[in-house]
Amino acid sequence: MEDMEKLIARYADIDRLGQVSGLLMWDQNTYMPPGAVSMRGDQQALISGLSHQMLTSKEMGGLLSRLKKRKDLNEKNEAIIREIDRKYKRATSIPESLVKEISRLEPIATEKWVKARENADFSIFKDILERMFSLKMEMAEYIGYEEKPYDALLDEYEPFMRSSDISSVFGSLRNRLIPIVNKMTDVCKDVDISAVRKGYPIQLQGAYFKMILTRMGYDFNRGRMDVTAHPFTSGGMDDVRITLRYDEKDIRPGLFATIHEGGHALYEQGFLKENYNTPLSEFISLGIHESQSRLWENIVGRSRGFWEHFYPGFKEHFPSMKDVSLDDFHKAGNLVEPSLIRVEADELTYSMHIMVRFEIETDLIEKKMDVIDIPQVWNEKYEKYLGVTPANDSMGCLQDIHWAMGAIGYFPTYTLGNLYSAQFYNTAVKENRGIEDSIQNGDLAPLLSWLRENIHKHGKMYTANQLVKKLTGEPLNEDHFISYLKKKFSSIYDVQL
Amino acid sequence: MEDMEKLIARYADIDRLGQVSGLLMWDQNTYMPPGAVSMRGDQQALISGLSHQMLTSKEMGGLLSRLKKRKDLNEKNEAIIREIDRKYKRATSIPESLVKEISRLEPIATEKWVKARENADFSIFKDILERMFSLKMEMAEYIGYEEKPYDALLDEYEPFMRSSDISSVFGSLRNRLIPIVNKMTDVCKDVDISAVRKGYPIQLQGAYFKMILTRMGYDFNRGRMDVTAHPFTSGGMDDVRITLRYDEKDIRPGLFATIHEGGHALYEQGFLKENYNTPLSEFISLGIHESQSRLWENIVGRSRGFWEHFYPGFKEHFPSMKDVSLDDFHKAGNLVEPSLIRVEADELTYSMHIMVRFEIETDLIEKKMDVIDIPQVWNEKYEKYLGVTPANDSMGCLQDIHWAMGAIGYFPTYTLGNLYSAQFYNTAVKENRGIEDSIQNGDLAPLLSWLRENIHKHGKMYTANQLVKKLTGEPLNEDHFISYLKKKFSSIYDVQL
Numbered sequence: 001m002e003d004m005e006k007l008i009a010r011y012a013d014i015d016r017l018g019q020v021s022g023l024l025m026w027d028q029n030t031y032m033p034p035g036a037v038s039m040r041g042d043q044q045a046l047i048s049g050l051s052h053q054m055l056t057s058k059e060m061g062g063l064l065s066r067l068k069k070r071k072d073l074n075e076k077n078e079a080i081i082r083e084i085d086r087k088y089k090r091a092t093s094i095p096e097s098l099v100k101e102i103s104r105l106e107p108i109a110t111e112k113w114v115k116a117r118e119n120a121d122f123s124i125f126k127d128i129l130e131r132m133f134s135l136k137m138e139m140a141e142y143i144g145y146e147e148k149p150y151d152a153l154l155d156e157y158e159p160f161m162r163s164s165d166i167s168s169v170f171g172s173l174r175n176r177l178i179p180i181v182n183k184m185t186d187v188c189k190d191v192d193i194s195a196v197r198k199g200y201p202i203q204l205q206g207a208y209f210k211m212i213l214t215r216m217g218y219d220f221n222r223g224r225m226d227v228t229a230h231p232f233t234s235g236g237m238d239d240v241r242i243t244l245r246y247d248e249k250d251i252r253p254g255l256f257a258t259i260h261e262g263g264h265a266l267y268e269q270g271f272l273k274e275n276y277n278t279p280l281s282e283f284i285s286l287g288i289h290e291s292q293s294r295l296w297e298n299i300v301g302r303s304r305g306f307w308e309h310f311y312p313g314f315k316e317h318f319p320s321m322k323d324v325s326l327d328d329f330h331k332a333g334n335l336v337e338p339s340l341i342r343v344e345a346d347e348l349t350y351s352m353h354i355m356v357r358f359e360i361e362t363d364l365i366e367k368k369m370d371v372i373d374i375p376q377v378w379n380e381k382y383e384k385y386l387g388v389t390p391a392n393d394s395m396g397c398l399q400d401i402h403w404a405m406g407a408i409g410y411f412p413t414y415t416l417g418n419l420y421s422a423q424f425y426n427t428a429v430k431e432n433r434g435i436e437d438s439i440q441n442g443d444l445a446p447l448l449s450w451l452r453e454n455i456h457k458h459g460k461m462y463t464a465n466q467l468v469k470k471l472t473g474e475p476l477n478e479d480h481f482i483s484y485l486k487k488k489f490s491s492i493y494d495v496q497l
Numbered sequence: 498m499e500d501m502e503k504l505i506a507r508y509a510d511i512d513r514l515g516q517v518s519g520l521l522m523w524d525q526n527t528y529m530p531p532g533a534v535s536m537r538g539d540q541q542a543l544i545s546g547l548s549h550q551m552l553t554s555k556e557m558g559g560l561l562s563r564l565k566k567r568k569d570l571n572e573k574n575e576a577i578i579r580e581i582d583r584k585y586k587r588a589t590s591i592p593e594s595l596v597k598e599i600s601r602l603e604p605i606a607t608e609k610w611v612k613a614r615e616n617a618d619f620s621i622f623k624d625i626l627e628r629m630f631s632l633k634m635e636m637a638e639y640i641g642y643e644e645k646p647y648d649a650l651l652d653e654y655e656p657f658m659r660s661s662d663i664s665s666v667f668g669s670l671r672n673r674l675i676p677i678v679n680k681m682t683d684v685c686k687d688v689d690i691s692a693v694r695k696g697y698p699i700q701l702q703g704a705y706f707k708m709i710l711t712r713m714g715y716d717f718n719r720g721r722m723d724v725t726a727h728p729f730t731s732g733g734m735d736d737v738r739i740t741l742r743y744d745e746k747d748i749r750p751g752l753f754a755t756i757h758e759g760g761h762a763l764y765e766q767g768f769l770k771e772n773y774n775t776p777l778s779e780f781i782s783l784g785i786h787e788s789q790s791r792l793w794e795n796i797v798g799r800s801r802g803f804w805e806h807f808y809p810g811f812k813e814h815f816p817s818m819k820d821v822s823l824d825d826f827h828k829a830g831n832l833v834e835p836s837l838i839r840v841e842a843d844e845l846t847y848s849m850h851i852m853v854r855f856e857i858e859t860d861l862i863e864k865k866m867d868v869i870d871i872p873q874v875w876n877e878k879y880e881k882y883l884g885v886t887p888a889n890d891s892m893g894c895l896q897d898i899h900w901a902m903g904a905i906g907y908f909p910t911y912t913l914g915n916l917y918s919a920q921f922y923n924t925a926v927k928e929n930r931g932i933e934d935s936i937q938n939g940d941l942a943p944l945l946s947w948l949r950e951n952i953h954k955h956g957k958m959y960t961a962n963q964l965v966k967k968l969t970g971e972p973l974n975e976d977h978f979i980s981y982l983k984k985k986f987s988s989i990y991d992v993q994l
Contacts (some may be wrong), residue, residue, distance in 0.1 A: 035719035036736035046513045222532035239533035
């Protein structure tokens with residue numbers, strides 16, 4: 001076999017181990033008996049160990065070093081080599097002992113975090129979190145970076161992005177968001193939230209969500225829908241599974257999680273068969289992945305146009321909505337209300353939750369603050385950005401599992417998703433003016449086609465920056481997101497923003 | 498690490514790959530989206546390839562050859578070495594090219610079999626079945642055998658057993674069964690089958706079956722229950738999953754499959770934690786596994802004593818049973834009726850279905866007959882043993898998937914299961930006379946304790962023959978099974994047998 005073919009074959013096996021590991025994770029969250037936790041941990045450790053061995057093998061190193069010198073390869077193969085080489089470098093740069101130490105720390109840190117959260121007592125979590133940050137800082141040094149150590153960690157979730165880029169765009173975003181949040185908080189005080197809290201039998205919700213997913217273009221022949229405590233999308237290619245949760249009283253948690261996960265799933269189902277098991281059937285970054293989910297959830301799924309088509313059927317499907325007008329439903333679905341909990345935040349205030357976390361984790365990595373100061377800094381920032389103060393650490397700095405799992409550099413990707421989504425959507429409707437009309441007529445196919453053609457089908461061919469520039473003609477910026485928010489909220493609530 | 502520890506660690510990884518492969522199989526049969534078939538095939542091929550590499554590695558060979566020379570090891574370690582060495586020898590004796598050829602043939606042969614069955618036309622299946630038998634005969638030569646090539650194939654499913662042993666016990670069994678079958682067929686002509694066909698809502702069945710499994714001692718914390726077209730038990734140790742199917746009209750398919758699979762699952766849940774991931778937490782043979790399922794399904798689950806306790810609750814649970822007496826229910830649940838389809842056969846005639854298959858497959862492997870003659874021989878044997886003749890090959894020699902999958906030497910293990918179960922149960926009640934009374938009082942724990950202590954906890958410590966001798970004081974024979982059948986059916990139907 002020729003080198004390129006060999007590389008693709010070896011990588012396909014690594015990719016397949018990833019698929020297997022993904023299924024083990026899905027099963028653990030859906031159907032696995034509770035007593036199997038320890039067995040499952042051993043299975044996962046074995047699979048990830050085998051995957052690491054394959055990725056860091058001498059053969060892989062040799063193939064990559066020979067292929068990187070070649071000048072005769074096409075653009076696709078060059079992208080494949082670039083991406084596998086990135087993984088190879090990252091995997092070979094970190095000593096195995098450190099990888100294992102972090103892996104061992106994760107479940108213990110998670111356990112401490114659970115306990116700390118239950119007791120609303122950060123001090124239970126403090127020591128182990130210090131250890132986690134210190135190991136991650138060590139890891140950053142091994143990986144290397146051009147500007148800041150945080151970049152080495154961020155790179156795992158948002159490749160090729162730097163914290164300075166994020167700081168700059170987040171800074172402008174924050175300044176422009178704060179007045180909108182303040183105004184909207186005031187305007188929304190009288191919104192009747194009961195319009196989305198009328199009671200929705202779970203069976204009916206399930207049927208409705210399946211219909212919505214099908215209308216979005218989600219292929220149930222290559223996917224399925226299950227129930228978990230925290231919704232997520234897993235798998236890829238021909239096996240992309242969605243999970244969601246139901247709230248019998250409130251339609252929002254189930255409905256918007258479905259559209260959100262559906263957006264993730266459409267991305268994964270949109271890779272080309274010819275690229276399966278290569279980096280060209282992988283997502284670019286978590287930010288780009290999140291752009292797909294948020295585009296569907298917020299820009300489409302919370303839009304007036306979408307519900308102009310779907311609301312009559314929705315009302316018919318859920319008898320409890322009989323007396324609720326589209327206006328009231330739409331307002332309640334877009335209620336702005338500064339709150340303490342990120343996962344419950346509305347579209348407008350959500351980014352402020354992310355800023356707090358991003359600022360704290362960069363300061364920690366840059367040693368500008370200490371872990372012990374997290375609760376105080378957290379609460380100050382919440383007061384400053386959102387005007388709310390957590391009553392205790394469980395409602396504050398202990399609410400998210402990310403840091404306990406060593407996911408440092410992950411948070412900003414949520415907000416990057418919002419920014420990318422608005423920037424992409426702006427281009428999509430400029431290029432195809434029919435997209436918005438189609439949505440209003442319940443036809444979501446033109447939007448999906450645009451996403452498929454311009455984003456999904458490329459896999460990891462381009463970096464996030466390259467793709468954004470190529471598609472929108474501009475680098476990533478907050479303008480489109482801000483314009484979108486202003487236009488949307490001023491129209492819903494008839495207010496100047 | 499010392500050699501013994503190394504062997505155990507290496508084998509644990511191989512075992513874990515087996516667990517992963519089992520979960521992939523379970524998922525494929527329960528929740529996997531249909532479009533993922535091809536991906537799943539690639540994942541399974543990768544996992545089994547990795548497992549084969551680990552098992553046949555030079556390191557494994559070295560460890561085994563050094564350890565086999567040691568005289569200082571305890572009985573447990575000796576059994577572990579014996580069993581891993583058996584696997585190693587088998588895996589290294591067959592050329593990889595032949596393994597791959599058989600693997601490639603399996604899905605194609607299965608496809609042809611499906612088509613042949615749909616069209617009730619054996620000729621569609623004939624050529625590829627010839628190829629399968631010829632490859633399996635080649636395989637038998639590589640594996641080696643002392644008496645007959647069939648033994649090499651049988652050894653995969655029923656280790657250490659020889660076809661001559663089976664022929665001898667099956668011969669006596671057949672001769673003693675035929676008059677009982679004839680008599681009972683006549684006696685059962687007037688049984689009112691409607692007593693088990695009263696209609697049973699699926700929700701109610703599910704709840705009832707869960708209750709029965711719990712009462713049997715099945716641990717839902719280390720298992721679960723799902724629905725598939727063909728019931729099966731998968732997994733092991735702390736993750737043993739059962740599947741079953743529901744028939745809304747007839748309670749038997751669901752009820753007896755549940756108890757049957759429950760018996761399999763109790764065996765798997767009965768290994769000792771200290772032996773996990775070694776051969777001492779594996780079943781001895783398919784025959785021994787089947788002895789557990791059939792003991793629970795038939796000897797317990799179709800017994801008068803069991804239903805004397807459970808029937809009042811059953812009647813209350815299923816309102817459709819209101820007017821059905823325990824007598825009528827019990828008779829209908831034990832109806833004897835020679836039929837064409839193995840999986841629908843009753844306890845008494847079941848073995849005759851197996852004889853037909855065993856005799857044909859041994860004759861084929863010993864070249865005493867040709868594949869082309871299967872339909873004719875099959876039909877003649879059905880007429881001779883059961884007095885029925887298939888209207889076509891779909892009702893006859895095309896009904897089972899086993900041969901298409903290369904499972905030659907598998908069928909006799911079903912009947913071995915019946916023989917083992919009766920022989921074990923006879924000893925159990927001799928050693929603990931309280932077992933039968935307890936069952937009659939709805940307390941199934943004494944029986945499970947006996948099985949745990951005498952069979953489950955040993956894993957593969959003993960061979961099937963050793964265990965049978967050790968427990969019952971006799972070699973495997975058909976006496977206890979025949980006595981059990983005579984006693985049971987003569988009592989239910991008040992007839993001399």
